[in-house]
Amino acid sequence: MFVIVVGGGKVGYFLARELIGAGHEVALMERDRARAVQVTEEIGSVVIAHDGCEGKYLGQAGANRADIVAAVTGDDEDNLVICQMAKHHFDVPRTIARVNNPKNESLFKHLGVDEIVSPTRMILGSIEADIPVHELLHLAVLGGGELELVEAQLRIGSPAVGVTAGSLELPDGCSIFAVIRDERAMSVRSDTELKEGDKVIGIGRTECEGELHRILLGDTDLLD
Amino acid sequence: MKIVIVGCGRVGSTLAENLDADGHEVIILDVKTSAFDRLPETFKGAAIRGDGTDAEVLRRSGAQGADIFLSLTEGDNRNVMAAQVATETLAIPQVIAKINDPVRAAAYAELGIVTLCRTNLMVDRVANYLGLPMQTGPGIDIPETSGRDHPHPSSQTIESPVQATGGEPAGRIVPQTDAETARARRLGFRRSRG
Numbered sequence: 001m002f003v004i005v006v007g008g009g010k011v012g013y014f015l016a017r018e019l020i021g022a023g024h025e026v027a028l029m030e031r032d033r034a035r036a037v038q039v040t041e042e043i044g045s046v047v048i049a050h051d052g053c054e055g056k057y058l059g060q061a062g063a064n065r066a067d068i069v070a071a072v073t074g075d076d077e078d079n080l081v082i083c084q085m086a087k088h089h090f091d092v093p094r095t096i097a098r099v100n101n102p103k104n105e106s107l108f109k110h111l112g113v114d115e116i117v118s119p120t121r122m123i124l125g126s127i128e129a130d131i132p133v134h135e136l137l138h139l140a141v142l143g144g145g146e147l148e149l150v151e152a153q154l155r156i157g158s159p160a161v162g163v164t165a166g167s168l169e170l171p172d173g174c175s176i177f178a179v180i181r182d183e184r185a186m187s188v189r190s191d192t193e194l195k196e197g198d199k200v201i202g203i204g205r206t207e208c209e210g211e212l213h214r215i216l217l218g219d220t221d222l223l224d
Numbered sequence: 225m226k227i228v229i230v231g232c233g234r235v236g237s238t239l240a241e242n243l244d245a246d247g248h249e250v251i252i253l254d255v256k257t258s259a260f261d262r263l264p265e266t267f268k269g270a271a272i273r274g275d276g277t278d279a280e281v282l283r284r285s286g287a288q289g290a291d292i293f294l295s296l297t298e299g300d301n302r303n304v305m306a307a308q309v310a311t312e313t314l315a316i317p318q319v320i321a322k323i324n325d326p327v328r329a330a331a332y333a334e335l336g337i338v339t340l341c342r343t344n345l346m347v348d349r350v351a352n353y354l355g356l357p358m359q360t361g362p363g364i365d366i367p368e369t370s371g372r373d374h375p376h377p378s379s380q381t382i383e384s385p386v387q388a389t390g391g392e393p394a395g396r397i398v399p400q401t402d403a404e405t406a407r408a409r410r411l412g413f414r415r416s417r418g
Contacts, residue, residue, distance in 0.1 A: 053301055055327035077277060077301040081328070084304075089331045103278065111308055 004029065004066045004092075006052030006082045007073035008039045011098060011119075015072060017043050027061045053081050055089055063090035072098040072117075080104075083113045136213045139201070148209065151180075152200045152216040160200070160216045166190025171211040174204030225249070226290040228316070230276030230306050231297035235322075237262035239294065244269045251285055254297075277305040279313040288314055295321040296340075300328055307337050326361045333365035340364050 001024050005016050008030025016028040020043060028043070029052035030036040036049035050057035052071070063069065063085075069092045071082035076099055083095035096115040099105050108116050140149040154161050160168060165176060165188045179186050180199040186192075194200065204212055225248050229236045232254035240252045241264055250269030253276045254260065260271040274281040276295065287293070293310040295303040300323045307321035320338045323329040329341040345363035 053328070054325055055331060075301070077299065077305040080308075081301040081304050084335070085328065085331060088335060103280065107279070107309065107313065110312060 001025070001067040002027075002062065002065060003068045003070060004052070004058070004061050004063060004086075006058075006069065006071045007079075007098075008032070008035050008047065009072070009074060011072040013039055013043070015070060016046065020044075020046065027066075029057065029061055053078050053085070055085055058082070058085055058090065063092060066090070066092050068092070068094045068096065070096040070098075072096075074100060076100050076104050076108075080108060080111065080113065083108075084111065087112060087114075135217050136209065142203070146205060147203055148206050149201070149203050150209065150212065152202070152213070154194060154196055154198045154200060154216065156196055158196070158217050159214075160194045161196050161198075163194055164190065165192045165194060168215055170202075170215065171204065171208040174202060174208045174212055176200050176202040176216075225292060227251070227292045227294070228282070228285075228287045228290045228310070229253070230293075230295045230303070231322075232259035232262060232271070233296065233298065234262070236294070236296040239296075240269060241267060251287060251290070253281070253285060277302055277309060279309050282309065282314060287316070290314070290316050291318060292316070293319045295319070297322075300325050304328070304332055304337070307332075311337070320364075329365055330361055333362075333367050336367045338364065338366055 003019055003024055004027045005012050005019070006029045008028055012028060012030070016026050016039075019026045026046050027048055028039065028046050029048045029050060030039060031049070031051035033049050036047050040047040048057065048061050050060070052058055052061070066086070069083065069086035071079035073079055073082075079097040079099070083097045086092040087095050094114050096117060097108055097113045099108055099116045099118045100120060102118055102120050105116055105118055105121070135153055135155070137151045138148060139151055141147070142149060168176070170176065176188055178201040179188050179192065179194070180201070181195065181197070188200075200216060202212060227243055227248050227250050229240050229250065229252045232240070232252050236252060236254075237259070240250050244250045244267050251272065252260075252263070252269060253272050253274050255273065255275055257273045263271060270286065272285045274285060276282065276297070282288075287310070293307070293314075293316040295306040295310070297303055297306070303321040303323060307319045310316045310319045318338075320340055321332065322340045322342065323332060324342045326341055326343050329339040329344070333339045341361060341363055344361045347358060347360045348363055351358035351360065
């Protein structure tokens, strides 16, 4: 495939390098001449030292036979224009835009960009996966990684509220053994009724986490 | 009429000053507050610091329901984006974007945006003054609306979308009534690939 990458920053550089490595034909457009020279030294003479927003240079790069145009500069408005020019003026079948401001995601889709890549959204997603925005907190790993000690704070609407501990159908190998209520720890017996605001402490095999989450907290997992 | 201007440079501020003096409701945005120093002290409109490509900022500035939207910043692409936000998200009926690159100006005129190209305007004036024939594109490019695949008839009136006295529009630059029309126009975009 022939791919035109516009923007020779880190994203553009690594993208071009990967594509070349995979055997694709690549043209990388970078308007900053010094940066273009630097990238040329590293990945060879596929670099065009011109502004990909200018129709004239996009044409010179071969846009009218490109299979894909990927606009990955740091400026959203530039990426939008590159994709629109590629799509409407050069009839490129597939356009991909990097969207730096998540607010612009739906606008870009609406204005006809085929694919959007949102680094901000991706970073947010992976940080959220690492910090306790989930209601099920990981307290400790036990048994050489096999078992996890977790805490679940029950809220209004959590399926375990108003239910006795004994009637919860916990997955095999899981158990809940303590509740922190009004900052006091109490042990859980089968007739202990769980209440809103309880912090339920449980232990179980790592792979049971999803099931435990569903039983105690329900399917939705993000805090409001 | 309610008129939104994005970019308080020489052109933007001069237009804002005159439109305001003529009794129009003017909202002018710029990312730099210092740009508003160009406005006279008598300016009665709203001068708001903010990004004119951001629909939320535009809404908060009171741009919704505006009759005319002019995007006149220094960046062609910023103007293009602001103009599309104004058309598609805010449904402002009359939108003009300054695009100094003649190729991009022509391309976006075909996409249904009224484009204003300083390069063409100046080349044309210089050529005129020197009496030398030169090939230039139009200084103001109005989307071709007749004989295309959308329902609105072409309007040729470009002289004065705003009456000097501040009444109703004397004529629409382009009958861009809704997002659908704009989309229909987009579909009619010229293909340069064989």
